[in-house]
Amino acid sequence: MTTIDERLTGLEENIAEILEHIRPKEVKTEADPNQILMDEIVAISNEMDLLIDEVKSVRKDVQIAIEQPFEASEELSEADKKFNTRRNIFVIGGLAVTGALSLTFWLYFLPLFAVAIGVFFSFGMLALVLAYDEFVLPGNTIKRIAQNAIASAIFILALVVIISTGIQVGNSLISDRSQSEEYRQPTATERQAETRTEPSIGESEE
Structure with missing residues (x-):
């Protein structure tokens, strides 16, 4: 030919x-x-x-x-199809777990919220790549990236940047929440409760 x-x-x-x-x-x-x-x-x-x-x-x-x-x-082999299924389950499961952890840490353990939201952002980027392959342009973007050393390095760098960005966003949210709680004015119910707990002048002298 x-x-x-x-x-x-x-x-x-x-x-x-x-x-x-x-x-x-x-x-x-x-x-x-x-x-x-x-x-x-x-x-x-x-x-x-x-x-x-x-x-x-x-x-x-x-x-x-x-x-x-x-x-x-x-043209994917059966092994590739099984691997893609496991990968999709891992990414979607990781996205759900890190989202739940972010909400839990935000409500009950604030110091770890920034790390959780950073990892949540990274799983979100992976989920976007999978959604692009599934609904926009059929293909295997992650596999093509893995086959190229330069593309792999850029992809890992992007993950690191996204995680650090998520941590910065988490720290900013923590700071805003701390400031709002510090400067929050007590409500009427809280003022009444404080008045009831304060001892009177006669009781303090006794």
């Missing part, structure tokens, strides 16, 4: 032959000029047909070369 470069070389040769037919030639014989013109037109027409066939063939090869990686990525 000829390569694309060979087909393009043949295409150039066909164009050169067409130019030779188009250029005027000296007629050494005393043939009919009309017949000579008709022969030239037929030859040009044949060359144009060959040129069109070559262009179609090259275009088909280029299209196959472009679509072949995506078609190969879609």
Whole structure:
């Protein structure tokens, strides 16, 4: 099977032959000029047909070369399908667990909230990648990233940045909550409770 470069070389040769037919030639014989013109037109027409066939063939090869990686990525083995299922369960489960932990730490154990929300953000990014492969453009983005060292390094760096961003957001929320609790004015019920607990002057002297 000829390569694309060979087909393009043949295409150039066909164009050169067409130019030779188009250029005027000296007629050494005393043939009919009309017949000579008709022969030239037929030859040009044949060359144009060959040129069109070559262009179609090259275009088909280029299209196959472009679509072949995506078609190969879609043909998954049973092992790949099982792995993808386990990976999806892990990501979705991790997203749910870290979300529940973030809420629990926010309500009952505030110091660990920032770390939990940071890990929750990282699982959220992984879930977005899986959703992109599932609903936007079918494929296996994580597998393609893992097969490229530079893409893997960038992906890990993005995870680290997202986790650190989540921790910063968590610390900011903790700070805002602490300030709001510190400067919160007591309600009327709380003031009444404080008044009831304060001892009177006579009781304090006794």
